Amino acid sequence: MDKRHKTLGEFIIENQSSFQYSSGELSKLINAIRLAAKVVNHEVNKAGLIDILGAAGDTNIQGEDQQKLDVLANEKFIQTLKNREIVCGIASEEEDDFISINSQDEQHQNKYIVLIDPLDGSSNIDVNVSVGTIFSIYRRVTPVGTPVTIDDFLQPGDNQVAAGYIVYGTSTMLVYTTGDGVNGFTLNPAIGTFYLSHPNMQFPETGKIYSVNEGNYIHFPQGVKDYIKYCQQEEGDRPYTSRYIGSLVSDFHRNMIKGGIYMYPKSSKASEGKLRLLYECNPMAFLAEQANGKASDGKGRIMALKPTELHQRVPFFCGSTKMVEKAEEFIANALK
Numbered sequence: 520m521d522k523r524h525k526t527l528g529e530f531i532i533e534n535q536s537s538f539q540y541s542s543g544e545l546s547k548l549i550n551a552i553r554l555a556a557k558v559v560n561h562e563v564n565k566a567g568l569i570d571i572l573g574a575a576g577d578t579n580i581q582g583e584d585q586q587k588l589d590v591l592a593n594e595k596f597i598q599t600l601k602n603r604e605i606v607c608g609i610a611s612e613e614e615d616d617f618i619s620i621n622s623q624d625e626q627h628q629n630k631y632i633v634l635i636d637p638l639d640g641s642s643n644i645d646v647n648v649s650v651g652t653i654f655s656i657y658r659r660v661t662p663v664g665t666p667v668t669i670d671d672f673l674q675p676g677d678n679q680v681a682a683g684y685i686v687y688g689t690s691t692m693l694v695y696t697t698g699d700g701v702n703g704f705t706l707n708p709a710i711g712t713f714y715l716s717h718p719n720m721q722f723p724e725t726g727k728i729y730s731v732n733e734g735n736y737i738h739f740p741q742g743v744k745d746y747i748k749y750c751q752q753e754e755g756d757r758p759y760t761s762r763y764i765g766s767l768v769s770d771f772h773r774n775m776i777k778g779g780i781y782m783y784p785k786s787s788k789a790s791e792g793k794l795r796l797l798y799e800c801n802p803m804a805f806l807a808e809q810a811n812g813k814a815s816d817g818k819g820r821i822m823a824l825k826p827t828e829l830h831q832r833v834p835f836f837c838g839s840t841k842m843v844e845k846a847e848e849f850i851a852n853a854l855k
């Protein structure tokens with residue numbers, strides 16, 4: 520089977536020249552992420568066998584319990600990127616502040632920064648349900664040769680150079696974009712190689728799946744409640760099907776293949792929703808737009824927002840274009 524498919528390594532080399540500022544550096548960075556993905560995949564796959572399930576006994580800056588795999592995935596990703604000396608800064612869900620790489624030496628020659636959600640869907644770890652990793656890559660805005668600053672990380676999603684996710688599911692896939700469409704690669708675990716299995720992934724223009732934690736319904740804004748009722752009405756191709764895994768990566772991946780909308784609205788309990796703009800929403804928004812879909816905060820494009828904080832949260836509506844537009848319409852109408 521593998522003969523038919525290009526490997527990720529081959530794909531990266533072939534596409535290097537199409538990057539806008541091609542110097543091989545971004546290719547090396549994607550290669551490092553490929554390696555980190557394999558390392559984390561190895562840990563996730565044996566999670567039931569060794570003592571890495573459960574809580575790590577600590578909380579992150581956002582007050583969430585850290586799971587052992589959260590901590591482990593964070594360490595593996597950061598270590599892999601540091602070792603390869605290809606980024607000048609990293610920010611992670613699991614780190615209070617951004618990390619400046621090489622800040623002690625005078626070089627700082629690398630121009631890329633990475634933001635990661637090392638383990639997405641933590642609540643699914645202990646029950647053998649798909650989890651993921653999300654990454655987002657930018658060119659630094661401060662001068663090469665100086666330590667990175669917060670300004671390098673607080674860039675609008677529109678500045679992303681590349682973004683992607685790894686889904687540790689029934690098979691492990693790495694899906695990413697460098698601004699030229701979205702491609703998905705499946706890991707053959709026997710030989711540790713990713714193969715191009717899903718070239719040029721696209722959201723169907725509309726779909727029949729809505730993904731939202733309906734347990735929070737009572738706390739949602741009226742427009743979101745109205746849209747959910749619309750999804751459930753019997754008319755035309757409705758009612759839609761409800762599917763919610765609770766791992767953004769997995770819910771997004773399914774919706775991209777089948778057509779659907781993912782929603783994490785603000786609520787009376789969480790005024791900005793739950794998901795983080797920089798390492799969850801922006802990378803997924805970049806992928807969505809590159810795959811003919813849409814990503815919105817309920818009013819406008821996620822990637823146009825100017826971030827103000829590293830761990831900033833934002834309401835998130837993402838998926839098939841027509842469905843996201845319909846949700847926006849209900850939200851706008853309820854505000855009239």
Ligand code: AHG
Pocket residue numbers: 583612636638639640641642732765766767768793
């Ligand atoms: P993380 O595990 O990185 O903290 O992210 C979890 C996120 C997202 O993946 C998921 O869709 C959402 O939280 C689920 O939240 P609820 O349990 O509130 O529905």
Ligand code: MN
Pocket residue numbers: 636638639640767799
């Ligand atoms: Mn997450």
Ligand code: MN
Pocket residue numbers: 589612636637638639640641
């Ligand atoms: Mn996480």
